[in-house]
Amino acid sequence: MGLVLLIVIWLITIASTYFFVAKTWWLPVGASASAAGIDHQFAITFILMGIVFVAAQLILGLFAWKYRDRGSSSPARYSHGNNMLEIVWTVLTFILFVGLNLMSSSIWASERFRPAEPGAVQVEVTGMQFAWYFRYAGPDGKFGATKPELEDASAGGEAALGLDTSDPAARDDLVTGTMYVPVNREVEIILRAHDVIHSFFVPAMRFKQDAVPGLAIRMHFTPTTTGDYEIACAELCGLGHYKMHGMLKVVSQEEFDKWLAAREAEKQ
């Protein structure tokens, strides 16, 4: 049975590791400025923890087989442990774990400890059961007021957000169902939710943030590759959670300006 254990454990370890190393299913190609740092940290964690995983499992399997009761008269080794060994592996583990954490913390700090740059493209992202709406502030650069009692989801667009058209700042606000942003410019999103908690998740951007009712959460990211990226909702929000998706389109600055102008013109 010891041999069976060794074989099974080793096979499972090798098979799992193979699929990790081969990246058969992996993070999508990063398309934001932060992706490189995050992916690098992921790779380091992955290698170090991978070594620990493989070593621990292989040793487990090995020991199960090597120290099986062979019926011989030699007894098991009577030992209550080894304090020096305990100290050594405790310290090493501590260094490994805390070290990994401190390394990643500098990336976390650079992403989240600072507000968006001035001049970032501002998009207000609102989640509601079961769609995403995106609001642009328009030429005046100010987001107009919204009133919950004005919300009418069936009408879509401005009405879905309950835009208060009596507010002058609201008149040029643009509400769309697709999120357009220019490439290589920081995007500041202001996350809101109308009803329950949702979460704005774009895998390629390495971006995720919960949208919480009652809060307006400011986050930022910088897309670096043009393309279409699916937005998934990543916090259980009700029966339509699985189909609450949106589309992020990263385009060149000129295309973005054209699109914005065209939509503003439509409003008139």
Add this chain to the structure above:
Amino acid sequence: MASFTTTTSVHGSRISLGDNGTLPPGGDSGGRFDYGSPHFEMRLRRARLGLGVGLTGIAMIFVSFTSAYIVRQGLPTFDPRTNTLVHDWLSVPLPGLLLINTCVLLISSVTMVLARRQAARETALAQVASIPGVSLGHEIKIPWLALTVVLGIAFLTGQWIVWRELAASGFYVSTSPSSSFVYLLTGMHGVHLLGGVFALLVAGAATVLRWPLDSRLVVLDVTGWYWHFMAVLWIYILCLLEFAG
């Protein structure tokens, strides 16, 4: 070291005690109650330990409510009309009846102590009284335990009236976050105190039902500590609502 005594038969001897004229039966100790017995000491210690552990669990409920209270108080809420964060904590004017209720509860703690001491004295005297020919004479016995129950119920009734007063001045449970907490904290305390009242009734029943002496004393002791904890908890809640509200 426990000692097993021979059962002392007292039927027919002329002994008068305060209440019912007969010697309370003892459990294993057969008429003689030995305070020093490891049996009683152990039971008391174990019961007190259990109560201490249990009170820790209950305390965590109120610690949790306190943290919710503090968080909610300091939380600005997003007003979509103005697109800004506003603080919406309304101080609730607490009726003066609360202070009277507090006094009632504190007095009940005193009567609780007296009830426990009374029971301990009676138990000790019962052994003296078992000596043939000894008469203890008549004493006026104040029913401290019953008084504690009455005061406890009075407190709960007073709390109910406080709720009515709050409602009359416009503060219902859902009126504002601060009023929600007033009802929540007083209500949860009240529920636990009601449990304490039931425990007191059990302690009272223990005497009527002639439970073994050590059982009666253990129940009374543990119930007493629970009761005092409820008083301390109440003071804490009152201070929280009054000074941090």
Add this chain to the structure above:
Amino acid sequence: MAGGAGGGETIMSTREFAAHESHAHAAPQGFIRKWVFSLDHKVIGLQYYFLALTAVFVGMFLSLLMRIHLIWPAVALPLFGEIKPETYLSLLTMHGTIMVFFVLTTAPQGGFGNYFLPIQIGAADMAFPVLNMLSFWVTFLAYAVMLSAFFVTGGAPLHGWTGYPPLSALPSAGPGEGAGADLWVISIALFCIGALMSALNFITTTLDMRVKGMSMMRMPLTCWAWFITAILGLLAFGVLFSAGILLLLDRNVGTSFFVPLVTVNGILAAHKGGSPLLWQHLFWFFGHPEVYIAILPAMGLCSQLVSVFSRKPIFGYKAMVYAMLSIGLLGFMVWGHHMFMSGMSPYTAFAFSLMTMAIGVPSAIKTFNWLGTLWGGRIRFSSPMLFAIGFVSMFVSGGISGPFLAQPVLDIPLHDTAFVTGHFHLIMGVASIFGIFAATYYWFPKMFGRMMSESMARWHFCLTFVGTYCIFMPMHYAGMAGQPRRYSQFTELHYLAPLIRLNTFITFAAFITIAAQFIFLFNLFWSMKYGKKASDNPWEATTLEWTTATPPPHDNFGGRTPVVYNGPYEYSVPGAPRDYVMQTDTTTVAAH
């Protein structure tokens, strides 16, 4: 009154024993007193165990329906018809809730802890038998209320076992969020009460009822685990209870602890100013210790079993105790790692992540010590040992994915994906279940007087070990590729299309693994009647439960009180006549 019971044990005189016991209750007569409202911790332990057994099969059945729906969303199942998205979410919610509370928090602690803690410390029962009986029946009531949620209008809630408001606070937010959600909260509140009562008993018993010679540092690690688990429960369940009360008030009397100004389907809800994050803080302050509550008893048992079946003392007993204590303590300081993406302050996130990495250290120490125990041993591959070794493997696998999630930057792509599902199933679900299986195979002879079938056990082990890896390891790949959690189907997002084949593999692995559990079920009941008769100490183990009759008599030791002279892991002691020295053996073990 002396008596030789073999092995050089010393027996207290009957008088000393009777004086020692608080109230030596005579064995009860009558079916109701003996089996329904029993005060005997052994019967209560079995009651908890069988409650958990029914719960685990309910939970597994729910997950089976879930896996079928994920692969074939449009298929109409016999009896159920087509599973709607909201139904899927109800299955998911109830699967998680039932498994976490009524299986993982019940069987290891309420089941085996109740049965064996008193015996392993030499006591005749728990400190408060009536409280013990009540704690079971309150738990049973909680279970009944939970199951009733399936049968009310709207059905069971769909808000996940974590119940985040506003989704869980607003009946209009989804089907099942009406009466079903109220019953869910009430059930959990009842469960909290039962858990607190039980914790009280465990702690008092461990501190006050250890027999002479059984110092804390001579207790088996199972007892340490149950003790620390009880402390965690004592401090954590009150917080969940309070959160439940607040949620119940929000749902039913219009308070706004958790619900800000929201509109659901365009209708303004009658709430304002509450904080959804407040629920998350309260819930996870409970929720993180809860996962340690689920795993610590299995860790204690694993230590026990690797020692018994390697015929070696546990490597580093003191380190194991300190590790469990650290895990318990640190467990209260890491709850924010469930909330990195929640909108919590990034500075707070940093603090929590540091603590979370720290808690990985004692877990790693325990793993090293288990391996150290195997090293140089003479391993016997009895069924309990198979599952103990399996436990170590699962614990390593599940533990390794932890440091990924503990780093907030890496949590960004991984939070709320299948990676998390794979992580917690391996380290909490499967590992803990392996602990329950190991405990069953190990203690079955003592509880029922017969051995379970070893050949059936081996099949059960092999299929389950391979099967659970096939189910949960692929979830890590899916999660890295961006598959979100709690999706009722993968037909809407294009980037999920390549993952359907992987999910199909998982579903088929689930079929086989679930089927394999019926081998266990059959083995369990068949062996009760037809298993080979067991001796009093079939595994040649040293702890106190193996010194008494099989099954143990009503007062556990048949009128005698054991006296302890040795630690719990004296195996292969040089110079000893056998390769194990009972804890009650007066043969002096040389100081070491």
